[in-house]
Amino acid sequence: xxxxxxxxxxxxxxxxxxxxxxxxxxxxxxxxxxxxxxxxxxxxxxxxxxxxxxxxxxxxxxxxxxxxxxxxxxxxxxxxxxxxxxxxxxxxxxxxxxxxxxxxxxxxxxxxxxxxxxxxxxxxxxxxxxxxxxxxxxxxxxxxxxxxxxxxxxxxxxxxxxxxxxxxxxxxxxxxxxxxxxxxxxxxxxxxxxxxxxxxxxxxxxxxxxxxxxxxxxxxxxxxxxxxxxxxxxxxxxxxxxxxxxxxxxxxxxxxxxxxxxxxxxxxxxxxxxxxxxxxxxxxxxxxxxxxxxxxxxxxxxxxxxxxxxxxxxxxxxxxxxxxxxxxxxxxxxxxxxxxxxxxxxxxxxxxxxxxxxxxxxxx
Amino acid sequence: xxxxxxxxxxxxxxxxxxxxxxxxxxxxxxxxxxxxxxxxxxxxxxxxxxxxxxxxxxxxxxxxxxxxxxxxxxxxxxxxxxxxxxxxxxxxxxxxxxxxxxxxxxxxxxxxxxxxxxxxxxxxxxxxxxxxxxxxxxxxxxxxxxxxxxxxxxxxxxxxxxxxxxxxxxxxxxxxxxxxxxxxxxxxxxxxxxxxxxxxxxxxxxxxxxxxxxxxxxxxxxxxxxxxxxxxxxxxxxxxxxxxxxxxxxxxxxxxxxxxxxxxxxxxxxxxxxxxxxxxxxxxxxxxxxxxxxxxxxxxxxxxxxxxxxxxxxxxxxxxxxxxxxxxxxxxxxxxxxxxxxxxxxxxxxxxxxxxxxxxxxxx
Numbered sequence: 001x002x003x004x005x006x007x008x009x010x011x012x013x014x015x016x017x018x019x020x021x022x023x024x025x026x027x028x029x030x031x032x033x034x035x036x037x038x039x040x041x042x043x044x045x046x047x048x049x050x051x052x053x054x055x056x057x058x059x060x061x062x063x064x065x066x067x068x069x070x071x072x073x074x075x076x077x078x079x080x081x082x083x084x085x086x087x088x089x090x091x092x093x094x095x096x097x098x099x100x101x102x103x104x105x106x107x108x109x110x111x112x113x114x115x116x117x118x119x120x121x122x123x124x125x126x127x128x129x130x131x132x133x134x135x136x137x138x139x140x141x142x143x144x145x146x147x148x149x150x151x152x153x154x155x156x157x158x159x160x161x162x163x164x165x166x167x168x169x170x171x172x173x174x175x176x177x178x179x180x181x182x183x184x185x186x187x188x189x190x191x192x193x194x195x196x197x198x199x200x201x202x203x204x205x206x207x208x209x210x211x212x213x214x215x216x217x218x219x220x221x222x223x224x225x226x227x228x229x230x231x232x233x234x235x236x237x238x239x240x241x242x243x244x245x246x247x248x249x250x251x252x253x254x255x256x257x258x259x260x261x262x263x264x265x266x267x268x269x270x271x272x273x274x275x276x277x278x279x280x281x282x283x284x285x286x287x288x289x290x291x292x293x294x295x296x297x298x299x300x301x302x303x304x305x306x307x308x309x310x311x312x313x314x315x316x317x318x319x320x321x322x323x324x325x326x327x328x329x330x331x332x333x334x335x336x337x338x339x340x341x342x343x344x345x346x347x348x349x350x351x352x353x354x355x356x357x358x359x360x361x362x363x364x
Numbered sequence: 365x366x367x368x369x370x371x372x373x374x375x376x377x378x379x380x381x382x383x384x385x386x387x388x389x390x391x392x393x394x395x396x397x398x399x400x401x402x403x404x405x406x407x408x409x410x411x412x413x414x415x416x417x418x419x420x421x422x423x424x425x426x427x428x429x430x431x432x433x434x435x436x437x438x439x440x441x442x443x444x445x446x447x448x449x450x451x452x453x454x455x456x457x458x459x460x461x462x463x464x465x466x467x468x469x470x471x472x473x474x475x476x477x478x479x480x481x482x483x484x485x486x487x488x489x490x491x492x493x494x495x496x497x498x499x500x501x502x503x504x505x506x507x508x509x510x511x512x513x514x515x516x517x518x519x520x521x522x523x524x525x526x527x528x529x530x531x532x533x534x535x536x537x538x539x540x541x542x543x544x545x546x547x548x549x550x551x552x553x554x555x556x557x558x559x560x561x562x563x564x565x566x567x568x569x570x571x572x573x574x575x576x577x578x579x580x581x582x583x584x585x586x587x588x589x590x591x592x593x594x595x596x597x598x599x600x601x602x603x604x605x606x607x608x609x610x611x612x613x614x615x616x617x618x619x620x621x622x623x624x625x626x627x628x629x630x631x632x633x634x635x636x637x638x639x640x641x642x643x644x645x646x647x648x649x650x651x652x653x654x655x656x657x658x659x660x661x662x663x664x665x666x667x668x669x670x671x672x673x674x675x676x677x678x679x680x681x682x683x684x685x686x687x688x689x690x691x692x693x694x695x696x697x698x699x700x701x702x703x704x705x706x707x708x709x710x711x712x713x714x715x716x717x718x719x720x721x722x723x724x725x726x727x728x
Contacts, residue, residue, distance in 0.1 A: 093486030122457030166673035178612040190608040237602035244685040248542040263665035301627035309530035321608040
C-alpha cells in the first residue's frame with residue numbers, strides 16, 4: 001500500500017502514487033463492472049475505455065470515474081446491462097440509441113457503424129442518443145484511425161461552461177476530437193475541450209488547492225478568478241469561438257439525436273438536469289479518395305515539416321496532437337499506471353466489497 | 365465621389381465611406397470578372413460570394429479582394445474560365461477539382477455535390493482540390509442550411525499562422541464553419557478562423573496603424589507584440605487547440621484532396637509557396653434523422669435558451685453565431701454596402717479601364 005514519502009531533508013512530499021499494470025487495472029475494473037450488473041462481454045470494453053484514458057495521461061477521464069459510474073447505476077440514470085439499439089435510416093448514417101447503457105458500449109457501437117457506413121459510401125456518420133459519460137472521445141476516433149480512416153467525434157452534455165457574453169454555466173465543454181491515420185508516425189489525435197481548460201483538470205487543481213492560471217475560469221457570479229476555491233465555471237476557448245463551437249456541437253450531437261440538452265437544462269425543470277450525453281462519430285474512408293499509403297505518407301510529411309520548425313524560446317520540441325499522449329502510453333505500459341492513494345483506496349475498497357480480486361501494485 | 369468629412373469644430377475625421385447598393389455592386393464586380401475572361405454564367409456567382417461577405421460585415425473577404433483575383437489571373441495562378449470537374453468515387457463523396465478556377469465556382473459545385481450525396485445517403489462530403497481564394501466559407505455552409513441541411517466547411521491554405529511551440533508562420537488560419545438551419549430564427553452560422561484574430565482583420569489594423577489587442581500576433585522573430593508595424597504572424601486560438609485544429613484541417617482538406625500544402629511550403633521549393641487552397645464541405649440531411657420541423661424547433665428552443673441567459677456586465681445582449689452577420693446584412697441591404705474611398709477608387713478604376721459601367725453610390 002502507498003506510504004507517505006519524505007525526502008532526506010525531512011520535507012514532506014506528495015503521497016507516493018501506486019503504479020498498477022494496465023492489464024491488471026483492466027481486469028480489476030472489468031471485474032467491478034461485471035459484479036455490478038454489466039454483462040460479462042461488455043464489462044471488458046467499458047474498462048478498456050477508462051484504462052485507455054489513464055494510459056494516455058488523461059487521468060480525469062480514467063478509472064477515477066468508476067465510483068461515478070456506480071452512482072449512475074444506483075440512481076437509475078444508467079442501466080448496467082442495457083443494450084444499445086441501432087437504426088440505419090439511410091446508407092451512410094446510423095442512430096445508436098444508448099438506452100443509458102454505460103457510455104463506451106454505445107460509443108463503440110457508433111464507431112463500428114460509422115466505419116461500416118464509410119466502407120459502403122465513402123463516409124459514415126453515427127449519432128448516439130442518450131448515453132451516459134462516454135470517457136475520452138479520442139478513444140473512439142483513434143479506433144477509426146486504426147481502421148485506416150479519418151474520424152471526427154463530438155460529445156454534448158450538460159452545461160458546465162460559460163457562454164461568451166452571458167453569466168453562469170450555459171453550454172457544455174463539448175469536446176472535439178479529430179483522428180488522422182499516419183504511416184511512419186503515430187495517429188495524429190486531436191482531443192480538445194471547447195473550454196480553455198477541461199473541467200476535469202480544473203477539478204484536479206481545485207482538489208489540491210492549486211491556483212488556476214488566469215483566463216481559465218470565472219466565479220458563480222461570472223467574475224474572472226484564479227482562486228481554486230472560487231472558480232466555478234470554465235470559460236470557452238477564444239470567447240465566442242469556443243462558445244459557438246459548443247453551441248453548434250449541441251445542435252448537431254443532441255439535435256440530430258432528437259434528444260436536446262441545453263433548452264431543458266435552462267428550463268428549470270428538474271428532469272432537464274438529469275445526467276445524459278449525446279454524441280456523433282464521423283468516419284471518412286481515406287481509400288475512397290486516394291491510395292491509403294499516399295495519404296499516410298502525406299500525413300507523415302506534414303508531421304515532419306511541423307516537427308522540423310524552429311522551436312520557440314523555452315520549448316524543447318514542437319509536438320503534434322496525440323504525441324504527448326502516445327509517449328504517456330508507452331511509459332505507462334512499461335511502468336504501470338500511476339494512481340493517487342485516494343483513487344486506489346476507493347477502487348480497491350469497491351472491489352473488496354464486491355468480492356473482486358485486487359491485483360498487487362507494480363511498484364510495491 | 366467620396367469627400368473628406370470634417371466636423372463643425374474643424375477636426376478631421378475618417379474619410380466618408382461610399383454606400384453602394386448590393387445589386388449594383390454585384391453587377392459591377394460581375395462585369396469586371398466577365399471582362400477579364402470569366403464565363404458570363406460564372407461571373408455573377410463569383411461576384412455574389414464576395415458581395416455576400418460585405419453584406420455580412422466580413423469586409424476583409426469582400427469586393428476588396430477583386431484586385432487580388434485579377435492579380436491571380438495575371439500570374440496564371442488562377443484561370444478565369446477554367447471549369448471544375450467532379451469525380452464521385454462512392455455514393456456519399458465527391459472530389460471537385462477546381463483546376464484553379466475562381467474559388468467560388470469550385471466551392472458552389474462542392475455545395476451542390478455535398479447536398480446531393482446527403483439526399484441519397486444521409487450525409488454527403490465534397491473535397492475541393494486546388495482552388496484559389498474561396499471567399500468566406502460561411503457563404504457555402506449557409507447555402508447548405510438553406511436546403512434544410514446542417515453543414516460543416518473547412519478551408520486549408522498557405523501557412524500564415526504560428527503553431528504552438530514553434531517560431532514563424534507554420535500553418536494556415538484555416539477557418540471552420542458550421543451552419544445549422546433554424547425555424548423561427550435565422551440559420552445559426554459559425555464561421556471562425558483558427559487564429560485568435562483573422563488575418564484580414566489584423567491587416568486592417570496594420571493598414572490604419574491601430575494598436576493590436578494583446579495575444580493576437582507575434583513578430584517575425586516570434587515575440588508577442590501589440591505594435592501594428594511589428595505584428596507579422598497571427599497566433600492560434602487557445603495555443604495548441606487552434607494550432608492542432610489547423611493542422612488536422614490541412615490533413616483532411618488537403619490530404620484527402622491529394623494536394624498537400626504544408627509540407628511543400630516548408631520544403632523551401634518556390635512552387636511550395638504558390639497560392640492555392642483546398643477545402644471540404646460536409647452536408648447532413650436532417651430529415652434522414654428526424655422530422656425537419658422537429659429539428660428546427662429544437663434549434664429555435666436552444667437559441668432562445670441562450671439568448672434568455674443573464675448577460676455579463678457591460679454586455680447588452682447575448683448573441684448566437686451568425687446573428688451579428690444577419691443584422692449587418694439587413695442594414696446593408698437597406699442602406700447599401702459601405703466601402704472605403706480607396707477600395708471604391710480601386711474598383712471603379714478597374715471597371716473604367718475595362719469599359720464596365722460604374723454605378724452611382726447610394727449615398728451621394
